[in-house]
Amino acid sequence: MKISDVKCHVLVADDFDPGLTSSAQDSLLVVVTTDEGIEGYGESDLNPWIGRACIEAPGTHTMGLGVRELLIGRDPLDIESVWNDIYTYTAMNGRRGAVIHALGAVEMALWDIAGKAAGKPVWQLLGSRRDTPVVPYASLQPGGKTFEAYRDALCLSADKARQLGFRAVKAECTMAGPYAHDGMNESHERHTDLVAAVRETLGPEIALLVDVQYVWRDAETAYATVRDWGEFDIYFLETPIWPDFLDEHAKLAKLVPFPLASGEWLSTKWEFVDLIERGGIGVVQPDVGRVGGIGEARAVCGMAAERGLPVVPHCWKTGVSLSATAHLAFATPGISFIEYLPPQLCIEKLRRELATEDLVFENGEIHAPTKPGLGVEINWDAVKAYGQP
Numbered sequence: 001m002k003i004s005d006v007k008c009h010v011l012v013a014d015d016f017d018p019g020l021t022s023s024a025q026d027s028l029l030v031v032v033t034t035d036e037g038i039e040g041y042g043e044s045d046l047n048p049w050i051g052r053a054c055i056e057a058p059g060t061h062t063m064g065l066g067v068r069e070l071l072i073g074r075d076p077l078d079i080e081s082v083w084n085d086i087y088t089y090t091a092m093n094g095r096r097g098a099v100i101h102a103l104g105a106v107e108m109a110l111w112d113i114a115g116k117a118a119g120k121p122v123w124q125l126l127g128s129r130r131d132t133p134v135v136p137y138a139s140l141q142p143g144g145k146t147f148e149a150y151r152d153a154l155c156l157s158a159d160k161a162r163q164l165g166f167r168a169v170k171a172e173c174t175m176a177g178p179y180a181h182d183g184m185n186e187s188h189e190r191h192t193d194l195v196a197a198v199r200e201t202l203g204p205e206i207a208l209l210v211d212v213q214y215v216w217r218d219a220e221t222a223y224a225t226v227r228d229w230g231e232f233d234i235y236f237l238e239t240p241i242w243p244d245f246l247d248e249h250a251k252l253a254k255l256v257p258f259p260l261a262s263g264e265w266l267s268t269k270w271e272f273v274d275l276i277e278r279g280g281i282g283v284v285q286p287d288v289g290r291v292g293g294i295g296e297a298r299a300v301c302g303m304a305a306e307r308g309l310p311v312v313p314h315c316w317k318t319g320v321s322l323s324a325t326a327h328l329a330f331a332t333p334g335i336s337f338i339e340y341l342p343p344q345l346c347i348e349k350l351r352r353e354l355a356t357e358d359l360v361f362e363n364g365e366i367h368a369p370t371k372p373g374l375g376v377e378i379n380w381d382a383v384k385a386y387g388q389p
């Protein structure tokens, strides 16, 4: 079998708003086709125009070859070799960042093809199993421009997530800092008030994950706010500090009574070496597309397992990425939760409309997918409706 075509769909929801803190308003959907008529689907969480350019740009020299050109004619089942060749021969433009994120979408599509060719779900091809359920957490980013509106919307969603049966909820406390939602700039005390309100809404039984999205730049300032958050019994605090300030991150990790989580933006296992060795990280968060694909995410999970660290993959995207993340989890014992954007509780049209995944959510768990490949059905009407030239 040979790869005969690679198509990149740039998708942007018609109601997108660049001021909102949600990267699920767009999608880079990659479709890899083979000469045997099998189609594989992949997706990555980066600006889709940039992602398309990373894949479609022709090569100009030995270490700056084109991703699409490197794929055409290759055996799609030769996933690791294809990945290594693209990683190597795009190195002067890639190695990290956007090219690796785009490569993640390509690699995801190759696994989809491999599963479809074998007639098996991808998780069964990954070579290991888990004997505990895959538990998704409801990832909640509310709307609202004022503190009161934001808090009430978040608590309402948290309550709905509880009623839907989620055993874990993540509160996006994104009211200040570079990632601030819709121009908000609330005090750090109000971040504490917000976490308290969500914990009260959930009650003591549901795991509470908190994401403050890089609001602080140093450990001392962060600690002044989060020193008492132990009383909220949080499972982790995500990205309290800007990701390049690893020493400050490590300093904060030593001070607080809960683990710090990070890694959503990183590409390749090599970036995770720094985060794990220097950053004092307590929970590892690769994003399957951004890190470079399922294989690279597995390498990160292996590094985490060697150090006894749990993995909670990041995934703020459509059913394509969510499926890839779930397949990874079904083959990886160290994944404690997976991120899940509940379609019932999110505003993002692409999450709701682009793909139907083979993931049945029941009693707070996801059943193991059974369809071949990633088990994703693409809604081509949505591709047409949101597709960009």
Ligand SMILES: [Mg+2]
Binding pocket: 211, 213, 238, 239, 264
């Ligand atoms: Mg985050």
